[in-house]
Amino acid sequence: xxxxxxxxxxxxxxxxxxxxxxxxxxxxxxxxxxxxxxxxxxxxxxxxxxxxxxxxxxxxxxxxxxxxxxxxxxxxxxxxxxxxxxxxxxxxxxxxxxxxxxxxxxxxxxxxxxxxxxxx
Amino acid sequence: xxxxxxxxxxxxxxxxxxxxxxxxxxxxxxxxxxxxxxxxxxxxxxxxxxxxxxxxxxxxxxxxxxxxxxxxxxxxxxxxxxxxxxxxxxxxxxxxxxxxxxxxxxxxxxxxxxxxxxxxxxxxxxxxxxxxxxxxxxxxxxxxxxxxxxxxxxxxxxxxxxxxxxxxxxxxxxxxxxxxxxxxxxxxxxxxxxxxxxxxxxxxxxxxxxxxxxxxxxxxxxxxxxxxxxxxxxxxxxxxxxxxxxxxxxxxxxxxxxxxxxxxxxxxxxxxxxxxxxxxxxxxxxxxxxxxxxxxxxxxxxxxxxxxxxxxxxxxxxxxxxxxxxxxxxxxxxxxxxxxxxxxxxxxxxxxxxxxxxxxxxxxxxxxxxxxxxxxxxxxxxxxxxxxxxxxxxxxxxxxxxxxxxxxxxxxxxxxxxxxxxxxxxxxxxxxxxxxxxxxxxxxxxxxxxxxxxxxxxxxxxxxxxxxxxxxxxxxxxxxxxxxxxxxxxxxxxxxxxxxxxxxxxxxxxxxxxxxxxxxxxxxxxxxxx
Numbered sequence: 001x002x003x004x005x006x007x008x009x010x011x012x013x014x015x016x017x018x019x020x021x022x023x024x025x026x027x028x029x030x031x032x033x034x035x036x037x038x039x040x041x042x043x044x045x046x047x048x049x050x051x052x053x054x055x056x057x058x059x060x061x062x063x064x065x066x067x068x069x070x071x072x073x074x075x076x077x078x079x080x081x082x083x084x085x086x087x088x089x090x091x092x093x094x095x096x097x098x099x100x101x102x103x104x105x106x107x108x109x110x111x112x113x114x115x116x117x118x119x120x
Numbered sequence: 121x122x123x124x125x126x127x128x129x130x131x132x133x134x135x136x137x138x139x140x141x142x143x144x145x146x147x148x149x150x151x152x153x154x155x156x157x158x159x160x161x162x163x164x165x166x167x168x169x170x171x172x173x174x175x176x177x178x179x180x181x182x183x184x185x186x187x188x189x190x191x192x193x194x195x196x197x198x199x200x201x202x203x204x205x206x207x208x209x210x211x212x213x214x215x216x217x218x219x220x221x222x223x224x225x226x227x228x229x230x231x232x233x234x235x236x237x238x239x240x241x242x243x244x245x246x247x248x249x250x251x252x253x254x255x256x257x258x259x260x261x262x263x264x265x266x267x268x269x270x271x272x273x274x275x276x277x278x279x280x281x282x283x284x285x286x287x288x289x290x291x292x293x294x295x296x297x298x299x300x301x302x303x304x305x306x307x308x309x310x311x312x313x314x315x316x317x318x319x320x321x322x323x324x325x326x327x328x329x330x331x332x333x334x335x336x337x338x339x340x341x342x343x344x345x346x347x348x349x350x351x352x353x354x355x356x357x358x359x360x361x362x363x364x365x366x367x368x369x370x371x372x373x374x375x376x377x378x379x380x381x382x383x384x385x386x387x388x389x390x391x392x393x394x395x396x397x398x399x400x401x402x403x404x405x406x407x408x409x410x411x412x413x414x415x416x417x418x419x420x421x422x423x424x425x426x427x428x429x430x431x432x433x434x435x436x437x438x439x440x441x442x443x444x445x446x447x448x449x450x451x452x453x454x455x456x457x458x459x460x461x462x463x464x465x466x467x468x469x470x471x472x473x474x475x476x477x478x479x480x481x482x483x484x485x486x487x488x489x490x491x492x493x494x495x496x497x498x499x500x501x502x503x504x505x506x507x508x509x510x511x512x513x514x515x516x517x518x519x520x521x522x523x524x525x526x527x528x529x530x531x532x533x534x535x536x537x538x539x540x541x542x543x544x545x546x547x548x549x550x551x552x553x554x555x556x557x558x559x560x561x562x563x564x565x566x567x568x569x570x571x572x573x574x575x576x577x578x579x580x581x582x583x584x585x586x587x588x589x590x591x592x593x594x595x596x597x598x599x600x601x602x603x604x605x606x607x608x609x610x611x612x613x614x615x616x617x618x619x620x621x622x623x624x625x626x627x628x629x630x631x632x633x634x635x636x637x638x639x640x641x642x643x644x645x646x647x648x649x650x
Contacts, residue, residue, distance in 0.1 A: 109161075110157070114160065
């Protein structure tokens, strides 16, 4: 019998290969027409060079968003193993999971009502 | 799913849960969830009243559940990760009573709209237009109450934790709300924020120590369960000693940090001074109680077999704690810092009881925690009543500098008298709870602790004398010194603070005059389930 970890290694190789291949092929075949927007900082809109604007201060909203993301991210991390073993865990685990999700929903409703989801 | 993967997943077996045994914990956590929902959906005007009522009802319900169900229902549940036994039930009951008193002091409005000690908006000064604007925009101070409930839930879990992971989770659940609450003071914002940051950073360090220790112990015993660690230790494998001793010491550092033992005490004065005074009282009484509960359990259950490897170090910590706490309290000029250093010294006295390693030692520690908790909450409630005059007759910030307390006894004999009595209890004068408590921890140390126990008891008595000097000096200042030029007023408390002070003081008297009932309760509760 082959080791159960071989599919895992295969998956890692496939994922890495796909990433390398995509980046290389895009660089080789894609058209290169630069404009101002294309060379801007990606994602967060904070200019890191030559000097960070506002003395390097980041609006606190980013932290709030990041924290909220982590909470719900962790929730889904817990949901995955539960989902894969759902058929074996039975009713008890289902009730526990519902309670867990409800708890996170309580936090969600608090964030929503207190304006944590409004950007401005 | 491939057959190969299926073999990796063992058959799932649902854990047995004894719901009656953990009902108090569940009620408190449930109440905190409802509290968060109230915070989200209840109209602002009624939020304060709703939250206070909800918090008190939750705590009372948990206390009721404890007395009805878990008192006689000693059990290991959730696969051994929660152990409800004598010490756990005793400490949980005390915790619930003390946190009810703590919540009463937090709810005090002093004539304002919301709980007075807490800020609705970090950047606004009390009574300023900015603060009024923040209040109009919907910022309130009632979040403190769900936070308190979450902290209480963690504290209930901490002394009942049966493995290191549960203990760690309980530690974090009780600490995180406290870090926030420390930073919520409405007056002296900078001090409060500084306190919160220091408490958080040092607390994070100590949590890391705890986790490092837990990892080493897992490597040693192959399990995080306290009984498993104990049984592996009993089978002593000298080759693995190098994992055991550092592991035990690192876990103990994490726990000793929470009780403020020297040299892990440096956060105590700052956090106690900066935190809103009702929070300081709650923190001092309840955190100490929960953390000593956990220390008792690890010392008597998990690390009992390895006692000779860590005993000397903890004895040194206990002696240092008593000496440093009492000597530094002499130099303090701020009432809250003075009480903070005195709480450090008290942590040392309680450690002496822990190190007796006998049933009487456990009994003494349990009794000490009850006595100290009631006295502390009442004392900090009184500190929150003494204010410097604010601008145009409004409520000012606390007159915490010692010079402002001069001559207080002449104008406000009742308040100063009660405070003096509580100070005498801290000092351990006979006919107060402090005397009985000190006797209850020093006697078993002398009887069962061998030469080290006698040494610690002697150091303890000497340090009591030093702290006694500090308290008597404050009493002399209040009653026999002319008032200074500062304008100091004593606010007239509402029923909330009055009840907290009265109950705390009454308990201090009762435990001093007739300690029999609580002592026998503590005695019958002093047996751990292994």
